[in-house]
Amino acid sequence: MRFMSKALELNQILDKISKYAKSDTIRDEIINLEPMTDQDSIESALTETLDMTTLIVRSGVMPFLEDYDIHELLKYASLDRSFSIQELLYVRLFLLMERDIIKYNRELERIKISTLSLTRYFQAIHSHASLLEYIQSKMDEDGQILDSATPELMHIRKDLSRFDKQLQDKLQKLLVDYSPYLNESVIVIRNDRFCLPVKDAFKNKFKGIVHDMSASKQTVYIEPEATRQITAQIEQLKVQEEKEIQKIVSLMSEEVHHAYASLKDNLDLFLTLDFIQSKALYARTINANKPSTNTKGTILLMKAKHPLLDQATAVPISLELNEEMKTLLITGPNTGGKTVALKTVGLLTLMTQCGLLIPANETSNIAIFDQIFADIGDEQSIMQSLSTFSSHLNKIINMIENVKNNTLVLLDELGSGTDPNEGVSLAIAILNHFKKFDIRMMVTTHYSELKSYAYEQSNMITASVAFDKKTLKPLYYLQMGTTGSSHAFLIARRLGLKEEVVADAEVIYQGRQTDLAKVMEKLNDEMLYLERQKEKLALEIQENRRAKKELQETKDKLLNEQDQIIESIKQKEEKQWNQLKDEVRTIISDLQKKKELTNPEIASIKFLLNQRADNEKILRFTDELIIGDQVYIIPYQQYGKIEGIKNDEFRVVFGKFDLYFKSTDLRKDQEKKEIKKTIRQEKPNIGQTPEKKATFELDLRGYRFEEVKDAMDQAIDRALLSGLASMRIIHGFGSGAVRKAVYDYIRTSPYIKTSRFGVEGEGLNGVTIITLK
Known part of the structure; x- marks a missing residue:
């Protein structure tokens, strides 16, 4: 009688759990599960269950097969008994x-x-991959022994196939x-022998053994003499085949015997x-x-449900019992949830x-x-929301005889079912007796x-089930620290009892109500008001915490995004810096390979070094480019005109150059006309002769012979970079x-x-006109 599990409906919970088990062994174990009293064992079991729920949520259920329990077969393995093919199939599964x-x-x-x-548990699992591979090499999933199981079996089955073909050919x-002597041109089987349906009139003309006769006596089923020898050979081969199969089954059984210990370990796991x-x-379902x-005897239930x-x-209900408040007295109207609260506390304790x-x-x-002792009416069914209030004194007597410290006692409608005065006196006496022990009690x-009585006790606390006076419906949750009324007058008036009867009852009740009861009722109303204010404040606090949490999450998110953006920019700049260093190293490497550089080569290197910095500063446009557009060529820092488009590249003509560029290397020219006015003035009828300006001519008069090369290098560099087609070199007549x-x-x-x-x-001869490539 240590745990009154049935009264608290633990058996129904265990029955539901057992339906999830995949083996009869575990189903029986769950059905017979008993509450533990060792805290370490309880904590371990709870933690394992919690971790398994996490595992199921993230990875799905474990792949157990239905009825995988092979403990009976493993018993045979310990006895070195040979398995049948069906038993080996269970081992294979x-x-x-x-x-x-x-x-x-x-x-x-x-x-x-x-x-x-x-x-x-997972780490302790043994692998039997080799055993599974061995069994699969001998037998298929339907239990048929494979031809390749042994060379002998393959030879036998090849002979069987050959003789079977001979037999069929002979019968055909x-x-x-003998078609004239047959009733039908078919081959039939009688007594496991192939026979022909011979007409009774010709049975003496057909050599063979009679195995059967039709009901009409018109047909005789005869096994031909010509096929008997072949049939005998087939039967002999089948005997050999069966012996070889038994040999193979014995070999597989031996392998299972060898793995008996590790297989049993796995089964237990x-x-x-x-x-x-x-x-x-x-x-997960609840x-x-x-x-x-x-x-320490502390019961703290938060938002608990049966x-x-x-x-x-x-x-859900919430309640608390502890060392200071050891007994909880629950009051309120019928079907309001008092008994549900008792059962919830008792059942959740048992489940834990x-x-x-x-x-x-x-x-x-x-x-x-x-x-855990429970006296809950006549063991009502909570699933039907029914409630009865009859007491069983014999149960209480049994409780009193067996009670000891660290016991949970649940009493429904204590003292009811008899004279109220006597019932109250008996109830108080029972409570006084239980107070002698360090127990937790709900009544x-x-x-x-x-x-x-509860108000007078220092270690008792009251609670009432909530009730809506307007709708006369119970609200089912507990209001701690209050005492509830049965609301008999309200219910009677709502159900239609004559008003004069209800009024008379109220007058009689007020006359019998003590001053203490009136004070208690007033205090109860005040406590209910304070409880509602407390709930309202709790909701506001919860909302503020939620808002604070959301703000903090938003802040953290923004800070995280900021860090990511900074890191992205940092990586991008480091990547560009490394690319620049690589390019500089390449240029240095090229320079080291040359003994001497010309001015055009120096200009080309300067262009490469300056190109990236300039390009980074250029604003890229996404304007649509078409044939005929005047564009600025970013890599060359020149203006040109689009003359053609091929795939994603644009053919641009500038100066004497005709090249293809990507759209990212071009932008529509917004200022070309203005620049032309400052750089080049159009003059009619000048042919191919360049204008006599500093950018188109080089005056070498007064230069020494050795100075000409450097001056020419610099002038041609500028002309090439400017896209000029020709230049006018003034060298004069002089000494030549x-x-x-x-x-x-x-x-x-x-x-x-x-x-x-x-x-x-x-x-004339004092000037040389050159055309550039």
């Missing part, structure tokens, strides 16, 4: 399940899901040869995991959580001590008791005298030394296409 569970665990490791308290030939998973799967546990009620509509998660907030704290009642230096340069320069002396109006 068990090994396949083992393989899938190992894969399941490897997947958990791959995606880095910690199995926490379940790790030790006989059908043709799988049964344990199946047990834990069954509890976890049920826990939105259960893991409560804390204690050995697990057999509809979890979507059940009203069975290692089951409970439908309550995770902040709940459950005391571990050595005994429901309608007696006002018990309410007064400067002109010779000019022509020596022209002959060796790779950038000059043609050269000629000037014509009249250009300076």
Whole structure:
């Protein structure tokens, strides 16, 4: 009688959990589950169940097969008994399940899901991959022994196939040869022998053995003499085949015998995991959580629901019992939830001590008791929302005889069912007796005298089930610190009892009501008001905390995004910096390979070094480019005109150049006309002769011979970068030394296409006109 589980409907919970088990062994274990009293064992069981629920949510259920329990077969293995093919099929299925569970665990490791308290079970699993491979090499999934199981079996089955074909060919030939003597051209089987349906009149003309006769006596089924020898050989081969199959089955049985110990270990592990998973799967259906546990007698339930009620509509309750307040007296109208509260506390305590998660907030704290006594009416069914209030004195007598410290006592309608005065006196005496022990107790009642008694006790607290006076409907949740009324007058008036009768009852009640009862009623109303204000304040605090949490999350998110943006910019700049360093290293490497640089080469290197910095400053436009647009060429810092488009590239003509560019290298020219006015003035009828300006001519008069080369290099560099097609070199007549230096340069320069002396109006032989490539 340590735990009155049936009165609290624990058996119904265990029955529901057992339906999730995959083996009869675990189903029976769950049905017979008993509450534990060791806190460490309880905590371990709760933690394992909680971790399994996490595992199921993140990775799905474990791949257990239905009825995988092969403990009976393993008993045979310990006795070295040979298995049947059907039994080997069960072993094969068990090994396949083992393989899938190992894969399941490897997947958990791959995606880095910690199995926490379940790790030790997964790590202890043995792999029998070689045994499974061996069995699959001998037998298919339907239990058929494979031809390739042994060379002998393959040879026998090849002979069987050959003789069977000979037999069929012979029978077909006989059908043709003896067709006039046959009733039908078919082959039939009688007594496991192939026979032909011979007409009775010709049976003596057909050599063979008669195996049967038709009901009409018109047909005789004869096994032809010509096929008997072949049939005999086939039968002999089948005997050999059966012997070889038995040999193969014995070999597979021996392999299973050798793995007996590790297979039994795995079975025990799988049964344990199946047990834990069954509890976890049920826990998910009732939105259960893991409560804390204690050995100090503290019961703290937060938003707890009875697990057999509809979890979507059940009203949660919250209550607390501890060392200071050891007894809770619950009052209120019928069907208001008093008995539900008793059963909820008792059942959730039993579930916790069975290692089951409970439908309550995770902040709940459950005391571990050595005994749980319950006297709850006639063991009503809470699933039908029925409530009775009859007491069973024999149960209470049994409780009094067996009570001891660390016991939870649940009493429904204590003292009812007899004379009220005697019932109250008896109830108070029972409570006084239980007060001698360090126990926790919950009692429901309608007696006002018990309410007064509770107020006088230092270690008792009252609670009432909430009731809506307007709708006359119970609200089911508990209001701690208050005493409830039965609301008999309100209910009677609402149901239609004559007003004069109800009024008379109220007058009689007021006359019998004591001053203490009136004070208690007034205090109760004030406490209810304060409770409502407390709930309102709690909601506001909760809303403020939620808003604060959202603000903090937003702040953290923005700070995180800021850090990411800064890091992205940093990485981008570092990448560009590294690219620039690589380009500089390349240029330096190229320079080191050259002994001497020409001015055009120096200009080209300067252009490369300056190109990136300039390009970074250029604003890129996304204007659509079409043929005929005047554009600015970013890499060359020149203006040109689009003359064609091929794929995603644009053909641009500028100066003497005709090249293809990407759209990102071009932008529409917004200022070309203005620039043209400042750089080049259009003059009619000047042909190909460049204007006599500093950018189009080089005056070498007064230069020494050795100075000409540097001056030419610089002038041609500027002309090439500016896109000029020709230049006017003034060297004068003089001694001819400067002109010779000019022509020596022209002959060796790779950038000059043609050269000629000037014509009249250009300076004649004192000037040389060059055309650039």
